[in-house]
Amino acid sequence: MNHKQELEQIETKHQILLQKAIEFMQQVTDPKHSLSHMEAIVNYTKEILEKIPEADPEVCLIAAYWHDVGRIVQEKGHAEISAEMLQTEMKNLNYNEELIEKCYLAIYKHSWKENPETLEGKIIRDADKIDFVGIGRWKECIETNCRFSKILKLLPTMRKELLKLDCSREIFDREIANLIVYLHNQVFGIEE
Numbered sequence: 121m122n123h124k125q126e127l128e129q130i131e132t133k134h135q136i137l138l139q140k141a142i143e144f145m146q147q148v149t150d151p152k153h154s155l156s157h158m159e160a161i162v163n164y165t166k167e168i169l170e171k172i173p174e175a176d177p178e179v180c181l182i183a184a185y186w187h188d189v190g191r192i193v194q195e196k197g198h199a200e201i202s203a204e205m206l207q208t209e210m211k212n213l214n215y216n217e218e219l220i221e222k223c224y225l226a227i228y229k230h231s232w233k234e235n236p237e238t239l240e241g242k243i244i245r246d247a248d249k250i251d252f253v254g255i256g257r258w259k260e261c262i263e264t265n266c267r268f269s270k271i272l273k274l275l276p277t278m279r280k281e282l283l284k285l286d287c288s289r290e291i292f293d294r295e296i297a298n299l300i301v302y303l304h305n306q307v308f309g310i311e312e
Contacts, residue, residue, distance in 0.1 A: 123170055130178050137182060140209055144189035151264040152257060152271075153188050160254050161187060164247035164291060171287035172243065176222065179240045182206070183226035187244055203228035232274070232282055246288035252278060253296045262306070 121129070131138060145155045165184040169177050183206075190201030203224045210220045226240040232249060236242045251257050252271050261268065274282070279296075283289050304310070 127166055127169070127177060127181060130181050134178075134182055137209060137213060137215075138185045141185040141189055141206075144192055144205070147192045148188065150191060150195070151260045151266050153191050154260060156256050156260060157251055158185060158188060160251045160256055161244070161247045164250050164254075165243060167291060168243050168247060168285065168287055172239070172285070175239050175243055179219070179222045179226050180243050182223050183240060183244045184247060186223070187227050187230055187248060199231045199234070200228050236284075242284045243288075246283050246285050249278060249282045250288060250292050250295055253292060253299045255295075255298055255302045258299060258302065 141158070142155065145158045148154055162181065162184045165180050169175055169180055186202055186206040188198060188202060189205050190198035190203075193201050193205075206227060207220055207224050210223065222238070222240065225238045226236070226244050229236045229241055230245040230248050232245075234245070236245050252274060258268075279289055279292050283292055
């Protein structure tokens, strides 16, 4: 079984749990943390997992889907709220305690000022931070006229100070280059 098939199998196995995260994310009104942000994090997580085979893909995928659901409750402290909401949902669906704990640890410290304790937590945090330069996020923000001030303050140091994994920095480099081209085209009215 190849990497892509393995990840698809994991998503199928946890379809009910992942669908619940999607339902929660559909309620988030912040365009910087919308359903499309969650989808981007899932995709970045999958890409990072290709380069880090020792990571637990099951934990990472579940965490990628659930990392921001706590935003339906509040923005400040959402990482811990997201982890607790996932913990509750997994218990309701009779998941084993070990997997619940691993998923909790992968989410609860993904905010930019925190340092995750597990490899899976570092993957989720890095995937989340890479999306600061994701074109999809910028498109959505431009379309909804949201502010970029926080993102712009972080950009000069993000790669060096926020990203923990070398492969995450490689993805970031690619994404920021794509973003520069996209923004150039926006400014000069060049169609993609």
